[in-house]
Structures are given as C-alpha cells and as structure tokens.
Amino acid sequence: MKFLVIGSGGREHCIAWKLLQDGSAKEVYVAPGNGGIALEYRIPLDPFDFESIANACIEKKIDAVIIGPEAPLVAGIVDYLTEKKIPTFGPTRHAAMLEGSKLYAKQIMGKYAVPTASYCEFKGRDKILSHIKSIKNFPIVIKLDGLAAGKGVCVATNRDEATKFIFENCSDDTDVFIEDYIEGEEASVLGICDGDTVLPFIAAQDHKRAFDGDQGPNTGGMGAYAPAPVITKDRLERVYNEILTPIVKGMKNEGYPFKGILYAGIIVKGDEIKVLEFNARFGDPEAQVLLPLLKNKLGALFESSINGSLKNFNLEFLPYHAITVVMASGGYPGSYEKGKIITGLDNLSPDILIFHAGTTQKDGHLITSGGRVLNVTACAESLLIARNKVYEEIKKINFDGAFYRKDIAHRALA
Numbered sequence: 169m170k171f172l173v174i175g176s177g178g179r180e181h182c183i184a185w186k187l188l189q190d191g192s193a194k195e196v197y198v199a200p201g202n203g204g205i206a207l208e209y210r211i212p213l214d215p216f217d218f219e220s221i222a223n224a225c226i227e228k229k230i231d232a233v234i235i236g237p238e239a240p241l242v243a244g245i246v247d248y249l250t251e252k253k254i255p256t257f258g259p260t261r262h263a264a265m266l267e268g269s270k271l272y273a274k275q276i277m278g279k280y281a282v283p284t285a286s287y288c289e290f291k292g293r294d295k296i297l298s299h300i301k302s303i304k305n306f307p308i309v310i311k312l313d314g315l316a317a318g319k320g321v322c323v324a325t326n327r328d329e330a331t332k333f334i335f336e337n338c339s340d341d342t343d344v345f346i347e348d349y350i351e352g353e354e355a356s357v358l359g360i361c362d363g364d365t366v367l368p369f370i371a372a373q374d375h376k377r378a379f380d381g382d383q384g385p386n387t388g389g390m391g392a393y394a395p396a397p398v399i400t401k402d403r404l405e406r407v408y409n410e411i412l413t414p415i416v417k418g419m420k421n422e423g424y425p426f427k428g429i430l431y432a433g434i435i436v437k438g439d440e441i442k443v444l445e446f447n448a449r450f451g452d453p454e455a456q457v458l459l460p461l462l463k464n465k466l467g468a469l470f471e472s473s474i475n476g477s478l479k480n481f482n483l484e485f486l487p488y489h490a491i492t493v494v495m496a497s498g499g500y501p502g503s504y505e506k507g508k509i510i511t512g513l514d515n516l517s518p519d520i521l522i523f524h525a526g527t528t529q530k531d532g533h534l535i536t537s538g539g540r541v542l543n544v545t546a547c548a549e550s551l552l553i554a555r556n557k558v559y560e561e562i563k564k565i566n567f568d569g570a571f572y573r574k575d576i577a578h579r580a581l582a
C-alpha cells in the first residue's frame with residue numbers, strides 16, 4: 169500500500185517508519201515532513217491546503233492518508249478527503265472537537281459521567297478576573313477553550329500568576345474556564361476507535377516540563393516511556409470502562425462517531441482516576457514509544473479504524489520497554505536559533521531509533537529547523553536497560569545549543 173502522512177514532527181516520522189518497518193507499506197509520503205524523510209518522499213504541502221493534498225493523493229495513487237496533528241483535524245481535513253473518497257485516518261471535524269474545544273469535552277464528560285475535575289466557565293477577561301479576586305485557595309487551573317498549541321493551560325499557584333495569564337491570553341470574548349487542581353501522577357492512555365469500538369494501547373508517560381525534576385516551562389513534551397507502571401492492569405481496565413468506552417458510545421449517541429486516536433490525558437491518585445484533557449490524535453512524543461512496541465501491522469490497524477472493523481482486531485504489544493528522549497534547541501520552548509549543523513547520527517548503535525522533528529537538509533548537511541529537534545529512542549527487555557542505552561548513545565549527537573532532560577522515566581525508575 170501507499171500512504172500519505174500529514175505533519176512534520178517526530179510523531180509523523182515514527183508513523184512513517186513503522187508503516188515501512190512492519191511491511192504495511194511499500195511507499196510512505198509525508199507532507200510536509202522533515203529531514204528524517206528521504207527527499208523524494210517529502211511533499212511540500214501546507215496541512216491546511218486540503219485541495220492540494222487531495223490532488224497529491226490522486227497523483228501519487230495514495231491508498232490512505234494518516235493525519236498526525238490536531239489543527240488540520242479540527243479544521244475538517246478528514247471530512248474533506250472522505251468526501252473525495254480518499255480513505256483517511258482520524259476523526260471528523262466535529263468529533264475532533266473533543267480536543268478542539270476543552271469546554272465541549274467537559275460537557276461531553278459531564279453528560280456521559282466520565283470522571284474529571286469540576287469547573288466553572290466564563291466569557292471574557294472581566295468576568296474571570298472578578299471571579300479570581302474572590303478565590304481563596306490556590307493552585308487553580310485556568311484553561312482556554314480552543315486549540316493553543318500547548319499554551320492554553322495555566323496552573324496558577326497564586327492570584328498574581330492567575331491574573332498575569334488572563335491579561336496575556338484573554339480578551340473580551342475569550343471562552344475560558346477554571347477547574348479544580350488535582351494532585352497525582354499523570355499518564356497518557358490512547359485508544360484506537362472506529363466509531364463503535366475502542367481498543368486501548370499500553371499506557372505511556374510524557375514529561376512536559378523543559379528541565380530535570382519537572383522544572384521550568386511547559387513544552388510539547390521532552391521525552392516519554394512505555395509501558396507506564398502507574399497504569400496497572402486494573403487501572404487500564406478502569407480507564408477503558410470508565411473513560412474511553414463511555415466517550416466512544418457518547419460521541420456515537422451525539423451523532424458524531426469518533427474514529428481515530430482518542431488520547432486521554434489522565435491523572436491518578438490512589439483509587440481516583442480523572443481525565444485532564446482529551447486529544448484527538450497520537451501524542452508526540454508518546455507515539456515514538458508506543459509504535460515501536462506495537463506487535464500488529466500499523467497499516468492494518470489504520471484500515472480497521474477507517475472501515476469500522478476494529479471489533480475483530482486483536483491489538484497486541486511486544487513485552488519490551490521503550491523510552492524516547494527529545495533533543496531540543498537551546499532556548500526552547502522560548503525563542504531559539506535554527507540552522508545548526510547536527511552531527512553524530514552516523515556513529516550510533518544500530519538498535520537506536522532516531523525520529524526527526526525540527527530538522528531539514530541543506531547543502532548536504534542535516535540542520536536544525538525547530539524547537540524539538542530529534543527523538544532518540546531505545547527499546548529493551550527492561551526500562552532500566554532501555555534508559556541506560558538511550559543516555560549512552562545520545563551523548564554522541566551534537567548541535568550547537570542542544571539540550572535534553574537527563575531524567576526521563578524517573579518516576580518509574582525511582
């Protein structure tokens with residue numbers, strides 16, 4: 169089969185790699201792709217230019233399109249391509265609102281009794297500011313309703329922080345809400361859905377803060393590992409029964425069946441499991457640790473989601489552990505320089521997987537072109553072995569200003 173993957177991050181490189189590695193695909197194109205994709209398979213297309221994407225599918229005789237990031241999903245790429253009879257993996261525009269509108273997700277969770285923090289919503293800066301004046305107990309969590317590229321959530325530890333976030337992010341018509349702060353350990357549980365059935369993946373854990381010890385600003389994710397032991401077999405069953413299944417049934421009942429990846433960002437404390445957020449696509453960098461452990465052919469899994477036949481699919485994972493560490497540009501997630509030459513990738517052990525993100529080729533060199541640059545990934549029979557392997561190898565890779573967290577998987581290995 170021939171696939172087209174939409175996106176340019178480590179997640180999309182990993183999807184393309186897996187489709188080729190497991191024999192699902194003869195050819196995989198990526199639009200726009202990154203420096204990890206062979207030039208003849210990169211298509212320089214804007215993920216929002218649906219018409220050009222449909223034309224490229226016809227020209228390249230693409231059998232199925234896989235959508236990586238959330239923004240084109242929320243903009244309706246699946247609806248558009250499906251209308252053109254091009255099989256496409258991912259939720260429709262309305263189903264993707266589970267990620268595109270955090271208030272919509274809250275309403276659906278309320279209606280279908282899915283456990284989440286209680287909240288109150290506001291329209292506009294003045295209303296939320298006057299409410300914040302009356303709050304006595306911090307921290308509180310402030311969330312902007314729409315997509316905000318990872319910058320729409322603030323955990324405010326005092327009134328000044330809350331006020332600053334609101335002044336910086338809210339205008340007179342911003343939809344925003346405050347929810348209770350929940351303590352606990354976070355995990356990402358993804359399920360693949362076909363509108364009726366949901367099959368849960370093993371759990372992963374991301375590391376969102378920039379620096380060791382979970383310090384510093386929030387990022388898109390600085391590393392991940394799977395399986396995450398905080399999600400025991402019992403807890404995974406509860407996530408399936410209490411979260412994923414009610415949402416998939418609920419979305420069907422609403423008239424918007426959910427197909428694609430339903431990503432539940434959850435928090436666990438003792439017997440309590442609650443949803444922090446939903447995403448409507450693979451996590452990045454979670455995909456980079458989940459897909460290398462997938463036993464099934466990824467192409468067949470995508471096909472079963474698109475065709476509505478997941479009920480008969482036996483989803484299986486290898487009994488190994490995977491870890492990925494993100495190498496980032498100095499200054500990320502703030503401003504950073506691009507164009508730094510990357511060296512050392514030729515000297516790595518053959519069992520290390522490199523998924524590119526912010527890289528491109530120029531004048532015969534591989535150079536940096538983004539904040540998150542590379543995902544250095546290892547799999548092994550234990551998490552400790554995988555962790556040691558990845559940190560041994562990552563030292564061989566260099567670019568000016570590079571940094572990475574040294575403590576990925578610290579909770580599982582503590």
Ligand code: GLY
Pocket residue numbers: 374388389447450451452453454
């Ligand atoms: N790793 C977090 C996300 O993909 O949203």
